[in-house]
Amino acid sequence: MALPKLNTPTYNLNIPSNGKEINYRPYLVREEKILMIAMESDDMIQVENALLEIIKSCVTGIDVNELTRFDSEYVFSKLRAKSVGETAKVAIKCEDCSHSNEVVVNIDSVSVTDIPSTKIELSDTTGIIMKFPSMKDYKEIQKLKADNNIDALFNVIISSIESIYQGEDLFHASSHTRSELNDFVDSLNSAQFKLIQNFITNMPQAYINLNFKCEECGHEHDTELKGMANFFG
Structure with a gap:
């Protein structure tokens, strides 16, 4: 008798650059392995290639090579939120005292900066x-x-x-x-x-609003976290 297979939910989102609606599923353990290996390498090219490979596996109806960078950052953030949770802990240096603060960010709140006319x-x-x-x-x-x-x-x-x-x-x-x-x-x-x-x-960028108080000096931060490496670093 074959082992049972679990049903995987699917979700919809709109590609920021063109508004096209796509369907996606959360990434599974096999895709998470790809990401973990890439993250351990500390090679951003390898990480970006892994992200595209995961998007290709989990999203239907798109050519991942034709995605813009801000599209891929946005789509992967949504994938990550549905796959392993909407929040992540990131280390952010205080802009005043340089103390490293552990801050919880809401990955699912990712947005894209204003998209200019083409x-x-x-x-x-x-x-x-x-x-x-x-x-x-x-x-x-x-x-x-x-x-x-x-x-x-x-x-x-x-x-x-x-x-x-x-x-x-x-x-x-x-x-x-x-x-x-x-x-x-x-x-x-x-x-x-x-x-x-x-x-x-000056391409648009995916970003997450970030508000926190430095635990060392008390400086209040109201900023934007940009870049895939910063989202999960």
Whole structure:
């Protein structure tokens, strides 16, 4: 006789970047093992890969590689809340005395910072419709932030162009070569390029509101906890 199988509940949520409704289940022991091994490595790339693998296993109807970083942080936080509990203990340093405080945060209260318009007006008649970089683009963004790498910046910008419009004409990026898109970006002036650069380097972030009093000096904190590593670190 086969061993019994337990029923696993399912839940719904909306993807922050596009509002799409998805179904998900809590992660199970087999997925938690993946996360535990990654967390022990202290390698954020390995941790992020583990998070995507878990999301892929637990969520239906999405391509995890096309999720934005803030989408993946939001979705995993909801997964975590339904899987092992809505709260987590994190160590937060006091901004005044640097004392390390153990603070309980409500993971299920995760939100996303304001999502900007993807339409960038370059002139009275011409503009670009952008798309938020996917997780597969995120490593390039980190590289350009760390190294001020102009090639990485251009690669991410080109990959993030959805379409270009001029008057009533719309030019879909998918219908044009990368070389053509690169030539278009090269033709922009500094102010126009800065608008696109700001869009890329100031992505929305998942965050959790955090209020606590330092147990050492009594300083009151009213801040936002951002970044997956901070949520569970």
